[in-house]
Amino acid sequence: MPLSTAPCLALLYIFALTLVARSVYSWRREEFRDCNQTPFCKQARAAKPTHDKYEVFEVALINGDLHAKILPLSTENGEPSTPLSLELLFYSDQIIRLKINELHDPSDESKRNRFEVPNVIENTLHGKRLRIRSVEKREKMSIVSLASDLEIVLQHKPFEIYVRDDKDRILSFNNKGLFYFEQRRQKGEGDDWTERFRTHTDSRPRGPQSISFDVTFHGADHVYGIPEHATSLALKYTRGPEITSEPYRLFNLDVFEYIEESPFGLYGSIPFMLSHSAARSTGFFWLNSAEMLIDVLAPGWEGDDVNRREVHESDNIDTQWMSESGIVDVFFFVGPKPKDLLRQYTSVTGLPNMPQHFATAYHQSRWNYKDEADVLKVDGAFDENDIPYDVLWLDIDHTEGRRYFTFDKSLFPNPKEMQQKLANKGRHMVTIVDPHIKRDDGFFVHKEATSKGYYVKDAHGRDFDGWCWPGSSSYPDMLNPEVQKWWAEKFSFNNYVGSTPSLYIWNDMNEPSVFNGPEVSMPRDSVHHGDVEHRDVHNVYGYFFHMATADGLLQRSGGKDRPFVLSRAFFAGSQKVGAVWTGDNTAEWDHLQVSVPMVLSLGITGLSFVGADVGGFFGNPDPELLTRWYQLAAYYPFFRAHAHLDTKRREPWLFGEPYTSYIRDAIRERYALLPYFYTLFREANLTGVPIMRPLWMEFPDEEMTFAMDKEWMVGNSLLIHGVYAEGSTSESVYLPGQGLWYELKTGNSFPGGDYIKVPVSMSAIPMFQRGGTIIPRRERPRRSSSQMVDDPYTLVIALNNAHEAEGEIYIDDGKTFNFAEGAYIHRKFTFSQGSLKSSGINGQRNGKVFTSSSLIERIVILGLELPITSHATVEPGNRRIELEVGSLLLRPGMQSNAYILRKPNVLISEDWSIKVL
Ligand SMILES: *[C@@H]1O[C@H](CO)[C@@H](O)[C@H](O)[C@H]1NC(C)=O
Numbered sequence: 001m002p003l004s005t006a007p008c009l010a011l012l013y014i015f016a017l018t019l020v021a022r023s024v025y026s027w028r029r030e031e032f033r034d035c036n037q038t039p040f041c042k043q044a045r046a047a048k049p050t051h052d053k054y055e056v057f058e059v060a061l062i063n064g065d066l067h068a069k070i071l072p073l074s075t076e077n078g079e080p081s082t083p084l085s086l087e088l089l090f091y092s093d094q095i096i097r098l099k100i101n102e103l104h105d106p107s108d109e110s111k112r113n114r115f116e117v118p119n120v121i122e123n124t125l126h127g128k129r130l131r132i133r134s135v136e137k138r139e140k141m142s143i144v145s146l147a148s149d150l151e152i153v154l155q156h157k158p159f160e161i162y163v164r165d166d167k168d169r170i171l172s173f174n175n176k177g178l179f180y181f182e183q184r185r186q187k188g189e190g191d192d193w194t195e196r197f198r199t200h201t202d203s204r205p206r207g208p209q210s211i212s213f214d215v216t217f218h219g220a221d222h223v224y225g226i227p228e229h230a231t232s233l234a235l236k237y238t239r240g241p242e243i244t245s246e247p248y249r250l251f252n253l254d255v256f257e258y259i260e261e262s263p264f265g266l267y268g269s270i271p272f273m274l275s276h277s278a279a280r281s282t283g284f285f286w287l288n289s290a291e292m293l294i295d296v297l298a299p300g301w302e303g304d305d306v307n308r309r310e311v312h313e314s315d316n317i318d319t320q321w322m323s324e325s326g327i328v329d330v331f332f333f334v335g336p337k338p339k340d341l342l343r344q345y346t347s348v349t350g351l352p353n354m355p356q357h358f359a360t361a362y363h364q365s366r367w368n369y370k371d372e373a374d375v376l377k378v379d380g381a382f383d384e385n386d387i388p389y390d391v392l393w394l395d396i397d398h399t400e401g402r403r404y405f406t407f408d409k410s411l412f413p414n415p416k417e418m419q420q421k422l423a424n425k426g427r428h429m430v431t432i433v434d435p436h437i438k439r440d441d442g443f444f445v446h447k448e449a450t451s452k453g454y455y456v457k458d459a460h461g462r463d464f465d466g467w468c469w470p471g472s473s474s475y476p477d478m479l480n481p482e483v484q485k486w487w488a489e490k491f492s493f494n495n496y497v498g499s500t501p502s503l504y505i506w507n508d509m510n511e512p513s514v515f516n517g518p519e520v521s522m523p524r525d526s527v528h529h530g531d532v533e534h535r536d537v538h539n540v541y542g543y544f545f546h547m548a549t550a551d552g553l554l555q556r557s558g559g560k561d562r563p564f565v566l567s568r569a570f571f572a573g574s575q576k577v578g579a580v581w582t583g584d585n586t587a588e589w590d591h592l593q594v595s596v597p598m599v600l601s602l603g604i605t606g607l608s609f610v611g612a613d614v615g616g617f618f619g620n621p622d623p624e625l626l627t628r629w630y631q632l633a634a635y636y637p638f639f640r641a642h643a644h645l646d647t648k649r650r651e652p653w654l655f656g657e658p659y660t661s662y663i664r665d666a667i668r669e670r671y672a673l674l675p676y677f678y679t680l681f682r683e684a685n686l687t688g689v690p691i692m693r694p695l696w697m698e699f700p701d702e703e704m705t706f707a708m709d710k711e712w713m714v715g716n717s718l719l720i721h722g723v724y725a726e727g728s729t730s731e732s733v734y735l736p737g738q739g740l741w742y743e744l745k746t747g748n749s750f751p752g753g754d755y756i757k758v759p760v761s762m763s764a765i766p767m768f769q770r771g772g773t774i775i776p777r778r779e780r781p782r783r784s785s786s787q788m789v790d791d792p793y794t795l796v797i798a799l800n801n802a803h804e805a806e807g808e809i810y811i812d813d814g815k816t817f818n819f820a821e822g823a824y825i826h827r828k829f830t831f832s833q834g835s836l837k838s839s840g841i842n843g844q845r846n847g848k849v850f851t852s853s854s855l856i857e858r859i860v861i862l863g864l865e866l867p868i869t870s871h872a873t874v875e876p877g878n879r880r881i882e883l884e885v886g887s888l889l890l891r892p893g894m895q896s897n898a899y900i901l902r903k904p905n906v907l908i909s910e911d912w913s914i915k916v917l
Contacts, residue, residue: 028256032264032519033197034246040182040210041247041293044322045239047212049177049303051158056086059142059154064131065089066144070100070159072183078191080183086154088161090130093344094150096163098173100328102183114184114209114327115536117289119544120573122350150334163332169218171282171332176303178214178320181328200518203459203525206533212322214303215284220275220317222706224694225283225605226250226294228266228570228582230258233597233694234707235273238263239320240298247293247322252539252569254513254520257586257618260594267511267583268570269539270605272349274341275317278701283333283341285348288326289540289571295320324524325536338604338697339689345606346688350576352608354685357814358390358428359504359564359579359609360677361785362667363640364651365393365430371411372418378651379422383783385653387664388671390784392422393430393506393642402470403443404433405490407498415498423502426786430566431499434509435478435545438470445490449476454483456534459525466514466522475512475522478544479537480529484551491552501557504564507549510542511569542569543577550577560816566638570607579609579638587616587647592629593724597709599636603690604697609681611638620648623655624726624762630663631765632722634670635714637677637691662763668781673714675776675793675809680715682810682826691715699736708734717773717798717807721758721766730759733766740771742798742862747898749863771863772800774807774829779858789814792857793908797831799863805831808841809908812850823848825909831861837913838906854908859901864916872901872916883916 035041052073059068066088075081082103089097102114136143142154149166159179162172173179184207187193193204217223222234226248238245250269258266271292272285286292297304297318304318333344346352364382369375375392382389400406407415419429437446437455449455455463455474463474477483493499514522524535534541546567553563565578574580582598585591595612602610614633615621621629630652633639643650652663670677680691689697693713695705711721711733719741721733735741737752744767750756758766769775777794797805810826812819826841836859870883884900899916906912 031198032253032255035293037197038291038293039195040208040212040324041322044178044180044210044212044293044320045247045295047178047180049214049305051177053177054159054179056154056156056159057083059135059137059156061132061135064129064133066132066135066142066154068142068154069103070181072181078185078188080185082183084181084183088144088152088154090132090144090146091125091347092128092130093347094146094334095128095344095348096146096152096332098161098328098330098332100181112206112531115290115325115532116327116329117287117537117540119547120287120349120540120571122348125348128347163334169216170280170334171218171284172216173330173332174213175216176214176318178212178303180210180212182208182210184209197518200523202518202523205459205525209325210323211288211326211328212320213328214318214320215273217273217275217282217284217317217319219277219279219315220282221277221315221703223273223275223296223317223319225270225273225601227270227601227605227607228268228598229264229601230260230262230266230594230598232261232707233600233709235296237296237298239295240301243298247295247320250292250294250539251519252511252521252542254509254511256520256584258584260590267568268542268574268580270570270572270602270607272345272572272605273319274338274604276338276696276700276706277315278703281335281338281341281700283331283335283345285331285333285345285572286321286323287329287331287572288323290323290325290536290538292321292323292539294322325533337700339687342604342606342688342690346575349573349606351686351688352575352606352681352684353577354562354819355579355609355681356562356564357674357678358426358785360637360674360681361390361639362388362670363391363393363430363638364389365395365640365642366649367395367643367645368397369394370397372414375418376421379425379427381651381653383425385660385664386781387652387667388781388783388785389427389667390786391428391430391504393432393640395432396434396469398431401438401440403438403440403445405445405496412498416500419500419502423500426784428502428504430504430506430564432506432508433549434469434507435475435512436466436468436470436473436509436514437476439465439472439474440470446474448486449474452486454480454486456522457527459523459527461527464522464526467516468509468514476545477528478541478548479532483529484544484548487545487548488552488555491549491556493556501561505549505553505566507542507546507565507567507569510545510567512541540571542567543571543574546570546574546577562815562817572606575606575608579611580607581610581638581640582612584617584644585613587619587621587625589625589724589726591616592625592632592722593710595636596632596712596722599692600694600712603637603692604694606688608684608690608692609637610692611636611640613643614639614641615643615650617642618644618647621650623659626650626655627659627662627666627762628723628765630666632720634666635692635718635720637681639670658762665763671781671785671788672777672779673775674785674788675778675811676715676717678814679776679808679810683715695719695734695736702736704734705736717770717775719768719770723760723765728760730757731766732756733758733768735768737770739800740798740863741768742771743768744796747862769796769798769862771798772805773798774805774831776807776809786814790854792855794858794860795829795836795856797836797859797861799831799861803832803834803864811852811908818848818850821848823850825850825852827908834917835913835915837911839911852907852909855905856908857903857905859904859914861899861901861916864899866899866916870917872904872914874904874906875913875915
């Protein structure tokens, strides 16, 4: 949650007044810097493209990497004209890495090494290095050929790097001549390096050190990615003729009341951009955790020199990247298809982790469930209303004066018993643990952190002291590995008194949010471990905090159980750690709609376990909006309802009928689809491909889908179209591809490749299963997901035009890491020539085993044309079962015209086949 209601300390009366003013629903734009108020951004945007600023020399192949130096040809403002170092590194899967840095000068101690971000690049990447044997040197360029149809060209003068296949350029770096690397310099007489913003002063003792450059995505129709912004999936031009927008900003901020349609920075940052066209998808990632701004340049922008373009090129997208500090450490990915990019990107930054099964179900949160009685009442009401849920969340007010790792003794006198009561129903609890530590000498966390010197320091070397929920607070220095370890230990059952094994954690405010800091965050001249300034690590702080928390949960279980930690701040790599949500949204239709491109953008940049607060954090949704939100959110990868302290209660049953039933149906639909979702979580865990996908990820050739924000795919089989307007009675749904689609409500099929008009009622949003797919479901309503473990399955087979279909199911113990040692069931179902087969998907099955005695109790076949007298035969056993025709009740209100095989009773874990005759 952000700042919104006063902590009410008489001492800070004036501060309290500003808080009250802020609780009006409006975004306080003036609290955040824009490009003009950010000197390095203003300077980079004003720079004229030039091709005679840098020259490459001393190109050499060393240990299979290409090394060179870049000489600045003209310098300004006392900047040194020392050469920069350049390295080109190559990895399997055609991944290319470029590093540009200041040359390390051991004799100049005043020059610290520029910051390089740790803990993001996978250790395994090193093993994927390709050593290049030869470089072709020409007069003006050096060429490395990476594959028969892939070359990297380092042009010496003017300095430029590009990747090309046998026909065209794919990606270019400094094609437009915007490269600028501001080397650190001695402070001269009269140099004033301080920067001021509102009442804040940044002393900038190390002076200017910004970097900017341009990247061209050749042949691209659109660019995507670089979350987090509350805006469309396909990024918009930010600069060019008649376009005056702020650049997309990557700077982790606790933005109060963010608005939809804005390039301003939000809680997390992933500096990874993708481009897509029917011909090729490409990607570009800059590993840099300082403030970053990115312009998407419209054709005809001032540096767009049409004469310099190569002959075949028309659809290029130029972008300009600007950062306050750090180094150039960038990766080029050449696809060629969207899913290839995800594989390539996650081989650099890590695959998404595999969550515990319960975490993929429905979560109920609110600021705040007040006390134990409230918790048990809400828990009981779910049962009374026959609505499943898995996790109940406690926000900041469950603590003793906002000292995390404590429970308020008067409100929560028996936290263990309370957790146990939920655990008895197979449910879990989550409590919040934020990074601001109350500066209270009686608080053990503060005492330890102070005595060990574990806090981030201010510019004067004292423990940084900022204002946050508990009042005066300090922040553990998560850059320090020792602090990470210490922090993780705080989650042991001994340290976290009142916690039990069914308790998991939520990290909020980890941008970090500092109420009285510049832009509600930490001053950039604060100092971290290793004498690193906060400006260098700002965007990665929240990720390290998230990581240390997850490590704590891992250790707490003796390394046995998969952690679950939700975080608001994130960076590239956060997918390795846990889930993320889109922060403090509002109960408005626009926010429901923008949640879709926001979650999609995170998915395509590797972070697949994501959702938005159902209902909107601020404000009060009316029953229709809340219902529509549940109906859509049931298909977010992370499904949690949450609400601000000042909002009215809105648990699913509070609006009465018919809404309670609609919401119950939506939540039950998620539970029915849990086998499918869990299989998709595993797919993400193995391939990086997200659970929630833009249509173009599944239909890369379909230009109609490239800028679509209102519908998306869950996996490769389900198409969801949200309803984003009040009173909608029909929706225009685009069905991509050439194949068939089945509306699950009616069983009707439609050919792809066109818009169809679908009537909608309040009972559900449009959802279609793609012909050619098989989806595993579980139809028996239970209280929580853990009570479904032994339940039988239903397979829904949607045939394509060739009367074929296939699908998968992945199952494991839902809790431990045994799956990594082979303890799982992974089956493939194929339907062809009238026969359904189940066969094992081979993984590395060494050692541990997982078994299940669950049966398949029903098979639904859509799109089959057969005589009415048909039956089916099950093998092994040569058992005959009847085939029923007609309408089937999948869910109340969902009737499908289908063939149904009842009680085939084959095991989910075994090989079998069923022939329909
Ligand atoms: C999958 O998730 C597990 C557990 O979260 C993680 O250790 C592993 O690296 C991930 N990727 C693969 C390929 O197993």
